[in-house]
Amino acid sequence: MIEATLIFIFLPLLVGIAALCFLGKRKKIEFILFHRISKNFPKSLSEVSVKQFEKFCKEVKNNKINIAFDDGHKSVFDLAFPILKKYNLTATAFVASGIITGEKIDDFYSTKDMMSAENLLELSANGWEIASHSVHHLDLTLLSESDLLSELENSKNDLENLIGKPVKSLSFPYGKWNEKVIETAKTIGYEKFAIYGLNSIAILPFDDRNDMKSKISGEIGGLTKVISTIIPHFAKGTPMFFWNKSYKFPKHLK
Numbered sequence: 001m002i003e004a005t006l007i008f009i010f011l012p013l014l015v016g017i018a019a020l021c022f023l024g025k026r027k028k029i030e031f032i033l034f035h036r037i038s039k040n041f042p043k044s045l046s047e048v049s050v051k052q053f054e055k056f057c058k059e060v061k062n063n064k065i066n067i068a069f070d071d072g073h074k075s076v077f078d079l080a081f082p083i084l085k086k087y088n089l090t091a092t093a094f095v096a097s098g099i100i101t102g103e104k105i106d107d108f109y110s111t112k113d114m115m116s117a118e119n120l121l122e123l124s125a126n127g128w129e130i131a132s133h134s135v136h137h138l139d140l141t142l143l144s145e146s147d148l149l150s151e152l153e154n155s156k157n158d159l160e161n162l163i164g165k166p167v168k169s170l171s172f173p174y175g176k177w178n179e180k181v182i183e184t185a186k187t188i189g190y191e192k193f194a195i196y197g198l199n200s201i202a203i204l205p206f207d208d209r210n211d212m213k214s215k216i217s218g219e220i221g222g223l224t225k226v227i228s229t230i231i232p233h234f235a236k237g238t239p240m241f242f243w244n245k246s247y248k249f250p251k252h253l254k
């Protein structure tokens with residue numbers, strides 16, 4: 001039984017990973033993505049410690065890669081903002097806008113863990129881009145046409161009304177998107193898309209200096225690329241090892 005498991009499951013898996021490492025094209029990265037920063041040792045893959053984040057900021061200094069935070073967690077304002085400021089860096093906050101309009105968000109955070117309208121205003125005044133992560137943090141590919149429109153429109157309008165600046169960038173909850181979602185977003189006025197696992201990569205709690213440097217360079221290959229492709233599939237709402245058929249970067253965005 002053990003031999004059969006080894007031959008039929010682990011061997012093909014290892015061959016697949018090796019092939020992805022060595023044969024696949026290098027991936028272009030536009031956004032380095034974070035979710036939460038923690039004072040203590042990270043409890044999940046979507047958290048990095050303050051210490052790790054400061055190491056990252058030292059490396060990224062004077063580099064042109066976009067730094068982004070998905071969701072709008074309070075630690076972005078409380079912990080990441082002061083460190084970025086120290087290194088003269090700004091970032092993009094992709095916010096599920098329901099957190100400022102008091103709506104229920106489909107996520108594992110409670111509203112008290114999220115940034116306030118005042119926090120977002122202060123980030124915006126300090127040169128940060130405030131961008132959309134929809135309203136309710138739903139899988140946009142599963143919504144009806146009218147729900148999809150309202151998620152994208154209301155988020156854009158509510159954030160623009162708050163900060164008084166245009167909101168042009170969008171990050172998809174759970175990294176879930178398809179052609180219809182992107183086309184709808186473009187008709188509403190979104191111009192730039194951060195797609196977790198495609199043009200965005202996360203800094204992970206166990207990344208060392210070399211991992212960070214290769215991610216910051218904006219182009220990744222080998223094992224780093226494989227890990228960055230697999231990790232988004234573990235996001236909440238994404239069945240493990242489920243490979244979306246539309247998991248290809250659309251031609252018009254290349």
Ligand SMILES: [Zn+2]
Binds near residue numbers: 137172
């Ligand atoms: Zn999210």
